[in-house]
Amino acid sequence: MPIGPRYRRVSALQRQFFDREAVLAAYEEALHALPSSGEPQVFNIVGIGGIGKSRLLQELRNRTGQGYRTARLDLQIPALRQQEDALAVLRTEFGAQGVKFDRFDIAYAVLWQRVHPQLRMDRTRTPFAEESDVLSKILDDAMGFPVFGTAAGLVRLTDRALSNRSRKQRIKSDPTLQDLDNLSNAELGYAVSYLLAEELREASTEQPFVLFVDAYEALVPTPLPGGKSFGADAWLRDLLGQLQGGLAVVASREPLHWAAYDEDWASVIRHVPVEGLPMTARLDLLSAAGITEGGRQRSIAEASAGVPFYLHLAIDTYLQNPARLETTITSEHIVQRFLQHVPPDEVRILELLSVARTFDFGAFRALGRAFNLPTHLLTWESLTAYSFAYPLSQGWYRLHQLMVAALQSHLSPAVKRSVHDRLRAYWDEVADRLERSPDGGGVSRSSPLREAVHHGLHAETITAEHIHEYADRGMAMGGRQVVDGIVKDLREYLAARPGADSSVREAADCLEAESLLSRGDARAVIDLAPEVDGRAGSAVSARLSLAAANARRIAGESGTAARIFQQVWEEQTGPVRLSAGFCLADIRMWQGDFAAAFDLAEAVYGMSGTDKPVLRGDVKRLLHLGHRFLLSFDAAETLLHEAEAEYRRAEDPYGLANIRTNRAELLVFTGPEAAVAEAGEALAVQRELGAQHEIGKAYTAMAMAQIRLGEFDRAASSFHGAYEALDRAGYRSGRARADMYRAFLLLRQGDRGEALATWRRAAAEFEVCDVYPSLILAIHRAVVRLGEDDPGLADAALRARNRLRPLGAPDALERRTDDVLSQFFGGTV
Template identity: 90%
Template structure:
């Protein structure tokens, strides 16, 4: 913002008022409660610097009707932080509205002469002499009262000064006035406060009062975390504690913690938070000031984080020179506003903490020690007591958005990189510690890994391979949400550096593709990685190729997928080779080469260490699927139980969810009633994970079981739900398999022609996708049992038989197939 007078920004108080409906409603309710009984009432408006508390107090006063007396005490004015000056302002404002301060005026005159003994007590030098008819007449008669014995002498002079007998007696009999001469200066100050409060209370019987106290933190800039200060606000607490019959509105950055002095305060202070303006109100405020261009308006509104101070800075800049208005106003104004009352030794550590998105006591100590700044508990409690430090879960904090940007502008690029690197190391230590803890996994437990990646990126001290290592650990500890967060951080980092960081971009593509695959969203993966060939020899590029190939497998491009799996299996090493081997075994199985698939699976299992339970569980589950497709249900059940045990040891929610789907599919053949219940349970967990392909498979299993149970209407509904999920996932072979079993439902319903057409479509899809030759043979054998001679199905069965390599003989497999067909065909055969 250009150099200019500070007065220009005061114009914000004259601009249109927006929003704050909840605060206004609470204020109206507080007014309606007056008079509220023998206790004072404090309405504490709380919000960070710049949030609009002063403007809000002005609006509250403007909306308070003539039936209330009002006065404002602005503690931003240094003089008004002194008790005697503040009392003088209140006496003047309330006195102008008809309150008689006879006793206060006399007591204040005594205090004034105590503080200024060199001055004569006359109209020209005594406060309120002109406003107070009692004091003016007394001074006229006194003609320069002696220094000592002032209070007693002034009270005696009321006999001649006043004609109203009741007022005269009220003053002469007041015990406080009679004691003034015996009080110390400090005690005299509190006596003056008492008399002002008492006379204000007496006047509130016919007309209640409202006192507005702005910027409490100017009086007490650094309260201790427990709520107590060093006595700077003692006179204010004393005064407000006596103001019964009215309402005091106190605006402060932090909630008043006066209950630390006296727990009775807790019952009379109502804390009312002032939050950032909502987006609609920000837009309206900018529009009213003439900033109407949509893009500029939106960018300023978003950058403001709802803080009116920032919006007014933008407006002032625009009014001075519209051509110079930028989306970000100079940060120094923000710093000054937020840190106006923060001690200098705390500002420096806040500058370093601004580099952290979140921080805890450990991060605070790590930075303090690294940069030789205060890192003890007292400083930590002071920093986190400020309202611009927002508490999160797990004892973490974050700083206000605007403050972060402003503070970071004070740091050089080299210092910021050093801070990022220290924070990277710190969050790595936290992640290591949590990873070894006995607690169950979760996002909060794995979040330090995301923070380590974020700071490693900005410290320029992390490789793509290391990013993937953290993501894998995060998946194991907290699930896909952490990985998605890492992807977002990578995308944001790349967006700020267009055209650079190729390895980071590849890492982001790979992680996003793998996350999309876990949801079964093959189409999105294909769009993200249109090139399936491995483009480089790095582990990250190989993983991206595997993800892209898996998406093609789901989409029906099995040959292309198998070629990529084979290439990575032959050329890579380590965990990437293990993944490629598993994928290759998986696709070989669905292509009907069970012998090679089982051999590959056993090799992958042997390459997997005992500390990799998820990989070992995946292999066991794959072997279970092979036995299930070969209709060896007892062996399949045993392998499924072994896989489940490994997933439980790894606490892998995705593997355990898939186990439920697979169990439902297996129970279809052995216990259809239990299969329906298991499919329902699988749907519950798969919906939580968002895995569309697994949802489609679970609905298919439910429909198959319902066919066996003689529930055609329910089976028909389940098939429709299965189709919807499988189509969303782009899972062609899964949709064809659902079609295959739906044909059995059509036979139950007596529609043989449509059943045969459905089988033909399913076989055509199986062949196009190069999968499930055993199912192609099953469909042909079902048609033969129905007495249907279909050339298309017969030709497909011959081709399937030629490529099928089961573990045993084909005759044995066909015999088991006929037994299963009997379960579904029943009387239709």
């Protein structure tokens, strides 16, 4: 790699190409085999760092010819290691060469909206809105109306947006698009990959393609023994495994051992080693660069060990000072030679910048001011003109890693900590500025937060609580991706320092647990924190406790979750305590202790300032649900209006959508005709948001209202929809509640035996989940009214009565229960 400004030196990628005949021949063979190949084909170029893989990829692409479409994915760029960003690059490159990505563009828009739920879709924000005639027409047609990033919504708009009947039908009938809204975020990412691959496969019948993937080790730097990694490359394997009709050329330092995952990869991957240049090629390269003196040429060629990177460094060192003969070439020696020909001020600031993973003009100026070095634009342009300073997006740069190691060796530990501390402060300032900016979004806005955490760790000035503050801001600014990046940095930091502060490890565990929980992987959270509880500790340990408790609640361990919430509520302060209090009130209410739940909910509401409208709305909605389950419908309606007002003030689409579901559930008891219509509206909104448990609840409300109206066939269909959604969400108690009301339908249809069996199953499930004692009592009273003697249900009712603590007298609740049961029995009793 040349050491010097780019305008004075020829880049290694531009120098004459030497040797590699064996690799070129193998590539030609793989390329010619494409028309007859029905499987994905991976051409794996393998060689150590600096061996010239990137230069070789460039040469292969140049030789591919006009009969193929080509694209390049450079994993050395951090953003492209993320599935969504990498797919965007491939879509852009192949799209510019004539490939149509109608279905991928819609799916990618859905994924984008999932990652950025706070943003509405329009032509200025939605990815590929300008490049995709499908999306652009959809968004143009929808101007003035809110557009939610769901496949159902976008496909529905296709009817008006497209005139081409075949394209329209292809989109509407695509089974993958129809299933997107039911997928988790992780599954959605793989569905997007599938659609990209499928549309590439279809395009390959007209013109085959070649995908070049550089620097695989940037994605998986340290594979585990046996070939497996922690899954960082799962999306890439998934993508390449679907690319029939084309060739994937992957450059990596170690062979791809993907057969460890699936032995079929062994027949798909062709490993092609890239060895050091032979002596003749080394001498030819040096001769072409002007180094012709025999002894000097031979010494450099031997010292390089055939690695082109060192040869190019040696060439540039020689060109700067040809008078002195060097017999050994090492990275440190070449850096020292470079430093001799750079102004002292630039040397010093390069040493400081080597501490930064990435830097921009602002970081350069911040360090220059802190250490009294030049900060003017001329110095910046001189520094960034050197070829070892890699330009990134957004005006950022990074130094080549070999240069970084050598430059940092000149700094004392104290100076490095000071530089890290100043860089943390700088990235804090950048994050604050971007956070206030109404423009932009995503990772570009939140990346400075990740850099601030990295430098805070190495400066040894950041606490676990601070790490979580950064992560929370990152979630608000850019979504889960930046938090996962922070977790990755924490894990790497801890791996390099086994004796690091345990609070940092706890912070990493907590953030990872919250990330897993957001994806619904409760089992993984429990595995990560198998013994965590809510005993006194830091706010970070309390947050880990809350994540663990929520995982256990999802898994049906309500008692364990309630105990942990109780401990956090009693022993913590601040936002963590409020979150624990709300969760505890929620559990207590469903466990039947309405009195304690209401008192706790009111206390949480009183401690929540007006700056927390979402939490205040959640509390009001919880109180509404409590009154509804106590069958006090007037009070429930009042609280529902108050909750809605809070959500509107917060402009929270999720809270407002849940209000619609709750209103439908309330109208079941007070106005069944209106309940059916409201449930239909709730279903439309919840489908847009992809909330399966709320979809199941809305279907249940619709079915209950249809029973009251005597529309039994429609009720049966609604229950079917409810079961599908509730099972998909894994919502056990919600499914049991639907069962309870479906028993009334069975009874009205004349199937008394199945109705009784369904009631027994529902009551048993309520007990297993430790919820709804009031509904167990209602089931028992229904069976008694039928004249049935069921000892099992009687025992369950006794246990439920002992646990139930309603507001007011139990007799009053029993009378209200009898009135409601009469609504559903109709004339059967």
